[in-house]
Amino acid sequence: MKHLFIFGTRPEAIKMAPLIKEFQKDDTQKVVVCVTGQHREMLDQVLSFFDIKPDYDLNLMSDNQTLYDVTAKALLGLKPILDKEKPNNIFVQGDTTTAFVGALAGFYEKINVSHIEAGLRSHNIYSPFPEEGNRKLVGHLANIHFAPTKRAVQNLKLEGITHNVQQVGNTVIDALLLGLDIIKNRGEATFEKYFENIDFSKRIILITGHRRESFGPPFESMCKAMKEIALKYSDVQLIYPMHMNPNIRDTVNSILKGIENVKLIEPLSYPYLIWLMSKSYFVLTDSGGIQEEAPTLGKPVLVMREVTERQEGVEAGTAKLVGSNFDNIVKECKRLLDNETYYQSMANAINPYGDGTTSLQILKLMKDNN
Template identity: 90%
Template sequence: MKHLFIFGTRPEAIKMAPLIKEFQKDDAQKVVVCVTGQHREMLDQVLSFFDIKPHYDLNLMSHNQTLYDITAKALLGLKPILNKENPDNIFVQGDTTTAFVGALAGFYEKIRVSHIEAGLRSHNLNSPFPEEGNRKLVGHLANYHFAPTKMAVNNLKLEGIVNNVHQVGNTVIDALLLGLDIIKKHGEATFEKHFENIDFSKRIILVTGHRRESFGHPFESMCRAMKEIAVNYPDVELVYPMHLNPNIRVTVNEILNGIDNVKLIEPLSYPYLIWLMNKSYFVLTDSGGIQEEAPSLGKPVLVMREVTERQEGIEAGTAKLVGSDFEKIVGESKLLLDNEAYYQSMANAINPYGDGTTSLQILNFLKDNI
């Protein structure tokens, strides 16, 4: 059975990697990997870390690329690959433009499409944008829906998607555990040296923030809240790997540069990010996957978004939604830093996103059903 894995960004690569590795173990499965290169350097770092060598690379990355550019070029680039390989099944992951285009191409060629991380919904078409639209469109194009949680299954059901829907957890947990195991086997000296300017005797707050819907005043409010925390807690160190987007960097440097216990660093490759996450006290983020990963390491998460499609973490108590609200970000951070019982209630909450067996569950299902 031939499976074509299509992905183009770092988050997709991370969540596809353990699945690819699992399928490669089975001699009855032929694995073909196609990357679109929607992201470039960050994508390549993940492929190298997990030792995955693409068979096809569309290399779509271009300066100031638009959603129109990515969509059109990816769709045209995939056609000859699908015609040549004629896979039995296409894997797409999540909610990127690559995932949408991969599903659309499969639909056009009447090839089965398996959607990993199906059923996530914020129920706001404009937030996150364009991801909410992408994930809804993929849901109605795919043949198999591998949902991470019960809530995701219910979201699909509300849209009339009830056939071949399977709750399996999220492959991001598989990737996290696999990644930390790889790091442990190779030793941590390289990681310790890389972060030698960070004072790990202090409590570390890991910050990630980059979503386009936060640009402007919301992002300024987030940064002012981080400054307030840093100034009032000199025994805490905020570490912010800055996204390459200039909309992010200009604001971050204007508000946070020059504060002793705020470390503004370059973007981290996946292994360095999960190593740092494992050393952190809690996480401030507007990212998606980190809302799932950090709880597996016992790290509370404050989500700097107005809505999240990962509502299960909020309900389980592993994460709190604080939006871009200055008072909420500062207030919840102070509670985590000052109230040990409050911190432990979040740190010890059960992660609803899986136990590291998602990839194997998907393999076993498809072996029996295709």
């Protein structure tokens, strides 16, 4: 059976990597990898780390690209690949524009589409944007739905999607465990040297924030809350790998630059990010994937968003929604820093997103249904 894996961003590459590696081990499965290059440098870093060599690269990223550009270029670029390869199945992952276009191209060619990480919903079409719209559209174009959790299965059911829905966990956990294993085997000296300016005797708060719906006053409020925590707790270091978007960097620098225990660093490649996460005390983020990854490492997550499509983590106690409100963020950070019992209740909560066997489950299900 021939599978075409289509992805274009770093998060997709991370979550596709363990699945691709698992399928490549099986002689009965033919793997073809196509990247759109929706992200470029960050995508290439992941491919190199996991040793994945694309068969096709649309390389469509351009300066100031719009959603229109990505959608049109990717759709036109996929047509000749589908004509040549004629895959039995297309794998798309998550909620990116690449995932939507991959599913749409498969639909146009009447090729089976399998959606990894199906069923996530925030129930607000514009938050996150355009991801919520993308995943809803993919859900109604796909033929097979690999849902990470019971809630994701229920979300699909509420939209009338009940056929070929499988609850399998999330491949992001597979990727995290595989990635940490690769790091361990290669040795950690490189990582220790890279972060030599960070004092790991202090409690580390890892920060990631980049979502476009937060730009402007909400993001300023988030940064002011970070400043408040940094000034109040001298025994804490806040580490912020800044996204390249100037909307992010300008605000971060204007509010946080020059504070002694705030380290503003360049974006981290995947292995450096997960290594730093493993050394952190807790995580302050608006990222989706980190809400799933950090609990596997026993790291509480404060989510700087008004809603999350990963509500299971909130219910399980591994994550807490704090939004962009200054007072909420400060209060919850203080609670984790001051209340050991509360901290341990989050750190020891069971991760609802899987145990690292998702890729194996998907391979088995695809073979059983072939």
